[in-house]
Amino acid sequence: MLDVSGFGAVPGRPDLDAAPAVRAALRAAGAVAGPVLLRFPPGDYHLWRDGARRRELYVSNTVGDDPRHRDKSIALLVEAADDLVIAGEGARLVLHGRQTTFAVVDSRRVRVEGLEFDMAVPTVVDGTVVAAGVAAGRAYRVIRVPAATLFSVEGASIRWRGETLGSGAIDWSGRDGLEYTQIHDPAGGRTWRGPNPLFDRVRSIERVGERDIRIDYEHDGEPADLGLVYSMRPTTRDHPGGLVLDSSEVTLSRLRFRFLHGFGVVAQTSRDVAVEECEFRPPPDSGRHSAGFADFLQFSGCSGQVVVRDCLFDGPHDDPINVHGTYLRVTGQPDRRTLELEYPHRETAGFPQFSPGDEVELVDRATLRAVASATVRSARQPSGRDHDRPLRTLVVTVDTELAEGLAGWTAVENVTRTPSVRIAGNVFRNVPTRGVLVTTRRPVLIEDNRFERTGMAAIYVSCDAQEWWESGPVRDLTIRGNEFLDPGGPAILLDPRNTRCDEAHPVHRGVVVADNRFTLDGVPALDARSTHGIRLRGNHVVRHGQETPDVVLRSCSDVRIDQDDTGSET
CATH class of the missing domain: 3.80.20 (24 nucleotide stem-loop, u2 snrnp hairpin iv. U2 a'; Chain A)
Known part of the structure; x- marks a missing residue:
């Protein structure tokens, strides 16, 4: 057994970046043959983006091939590991700056259990309307934000921001309603997407307490949204919240995800992935109502069995669970055995889709009816780890002759990379x-x-x-x-x-x-x-x-x- 404290990680020290010690402990665990247990003793561990591992990775449903976001910062990176357990009952990993909480890459038989993940300054602002009415002929609201939210009042506008990193840069910032809003009704237990009236026709804004902000308006229409929560955020999914990539037999057990920045936990081109007894929910009594920037769990191009059981999903900004493959559009046909393909959606690109021996199916895009099937012999495609090859286009050679004229109206699915699924008790x-x-x-x-x-x-x-x-x-x-x-x-x-x-x-x-x-x-x-x-x-x-x-x-x-x-x- 290895213990992160043996590598210099000290719980309960917000002034100490635990990232170098965690990195050293993971390196030592990877050097040991056979089953390894890496333990986090109880307590809070603070991990800053400046000290995080960085990898060029391309992840489904995030930012596609946008070069501004090709490098991901990863707080807990497991690479090329076999038979590893990371355990941390009572341990909380607090991320400072936008990061992927954990990534399991090119690994087998990995179990992560007991840890809690949070972000010191979440990239979602939850503003609760705690007072509203009309005074001196003008409407007003008082909104209350969580203690974790950083902001400044600048005239008749609010600037929300992330932490100041070691480089001196502000991790993120935005104004007023940001780019997206959803509304939560705590009393009715319902959340929906809708317009944000908080910053319409604003006359003045002032801070009236540590966490309270008064907004006065140019109109006299009395607000009818007392008690509602406006959850506001940017829309760029620059990181996966967690990642299981090109790995097999990975289990996430009894983890508590208090906030996931970017696009939830993504299992991509992996086999036999289980998520059990996990909690996706903001910290109780924190004033926060959003636990995720988008989806909670995404399984893209996986195989074997996907299991999600006995979990709580509370407060995402998109779908809690999504299991799917990826259709590639047929754009060309150099010969009867060769197809030119492309990723058509701007948020998905850059990772490989095929291995020799994979079975593929071609469908008519209008009817989704299968028109042909074949077995892959070879593929020229992106690696998912670099930008040395085209990130949006692929060329696949198959074992049989196909009909001519397939370009434009057909799409290809890798049917080998499709999992069986059990979703139970959630x-x-x-x-x-x-x-x-x-x-x-x-x-x-x-x-x-x-x-x-x-x-x-x-x-x-x-x-x-x-x-x-x-x-x-x-x-x-x-x-x-x-x-x-x-x-x-x-x-x-x-x-x-x-x-x-x-x-x-x-x-x-x-x-x-x-x-x-x-x-x-x-x-x-x-x-x-x-x-x-x-x-x-x-x-x-x-x-x-x-x-x-x-x-x-x-x-x-x-x-x-x-x-x-x-x-x-x-």
Whole structure:
């Protein structure tokens, strides 16, 4: 066993950058053959961006190939490790400056357990309206921000900022409502995306306490948002919040993520990844309501089995769980065995997609119908680790002759890099979007979860070669034993983004929805499109408020609903 304190890490010292000691401890752990335990004793460890490891990495759904953000700062970097456990019950890692909390790269059989991760100055500003009214004919609000939020009043404007780094630079800054806002109602337990009125027609701003800010307006309309929280942030996803890259048999257990900057924990082109008994939630009684800058968990191009169980997801700025592959657009066809491909979405580029022997499927982008399949023989593609080769384009040679004229209207998916999925026993709350997005052709089981008032559909099954380019179809999806409480959209939405539907050639197949409980207001329990073989049984629907059909079907076939399964109760 190794202990970080043996390398100079001292808990409880905010003035001491623990990054060099942590780096030394990880280096020593990597040099030991066989199983290794690296322990963090209880206490707070402060890790500054200046002392973090830096790697050029390209990560799905972040900043694509933008050269300004190619280098990532990583607080806890595990590289080329085998049989490593990092344990830290009672240990909290506090990040100073925008960083990836941890990265597991090119490793096998790694377990990270017990640690808590937070950011000293989160990149989301949570402003709670603690007073509002009209005085002397003008409207006003008093907003309260968390103690961790740094700001200055500059005339009739507020400047939010991050910490001052060792270089003297300010880590980040922005003004007023920043670039994005979502609204949280603590009393109603609901979060949604919407306009931000805090900085409309401002007359004056003054600081009226350590954490309170009074905003006076040019109008006399009395604000009706007392108690609401406006969560404001920039929109550049310059880092993944955590990263599992090109690794296998990685388990994240009993971790507490108090804030994830950038794009959540991303597992990319990895195999057999488990997230168990983790908590994604801001610190209690901190005045903070946002635990993430975007998604919480993203699985991109993974294989083997993905497991997410017994976790709490509370306060993201996007979807808590998203499992998908990536469609690449076919742009050229030099010969019958060669395809020129590209990453079409600006937020995803720069990493490899294929290995020799991988099976690929070509689909018609309009119908999402498969038109050909083949096996990869070779690929010229980006490495994901440098910019020496083109970051957006790839060339793939396959083992069989393909039809001519595929460019423009088809897309390619690597079907080898598609995982089976189990999502079980989790709680989703204060979510502005969907709870779970999943698109994979291997078996998916979503069971015994509780979805509380998601802003949109609780479970969303897409498949898209037009906008986000997240592949692919589902073939074996079971949703059972879950509780859906007042979702903002259909509780379960099967909505592939094909622009032409053909019932004879559906996108999705094999969906079982069984023994779930739905409490709904004006939305269906299931809204399905272009899906074959839907089975509903043993579900219970309780309705209040606006009536709407329990099941909505569009271009679906072979649907079986037991007579009393979705009978409503009011």
